[in-house]
Amino acid sequence: MSDTxxxxxHLDIGDHEITVQVPPDRHDFIRDVEKNVNGLYSKWRKxxxxxxxxxxxxxxxxxxxxxxxxxxxxxxxxxxxxxxxxEMFREDETTE
Numbered sequence: 873m874s875d876t877x878x879x880x881x882h883l884d885i886g887d888h889e890i891t892v893q894v895p896p897d898r899h900d901f902i903r904d905v906e907k908n909v910n911g912l913y914s915k916w917r918k919x920x921x922x923x924x925x926x927x928x929x930x931x932x933x934x935x936x937x938x939x940x941x942x943x944x945x946x947x948x949x950x951x952x953x954x955x956x957x958x959e960m961f962r963e964d965e966t967t968e
Contacts, residue, residue: 886913886929909936 878893883906894902913932920928 885909886932887925888929 877896879896879899881892881894881899881902883890883892883902885906886909892902909932912935913928916923916928916931917925920931923931
């Protein structure tokens with residue numbers, strides 16, 4: 873039986889509080905995400921003082937979405953390559 877318990881966490885992202893529900897074993901991961909997002913937000917808040925909070929949050933959102941899509945694309949390429957290698961391995965086994 874899988875553990876479906878979740879805990880409620882309150883996060884401070886770019887001076888906004890949000891609430892998320894996560895499995896207990898993801899607590900540290902979520903805090904790391906919060907820390908990294910806020911680190912970039914704080915850095916860019918100082919670098920771009922003429923931008924509004926919403927603009928800086930939009931920039932941070934774009935940055936993390938870009939990271940996500942890049943890694944998703946790399947994962948899909950790696951998975952395709954692994955499947956290709958596995959198929960070659962299977963073909964080699966059948967010809968022996």
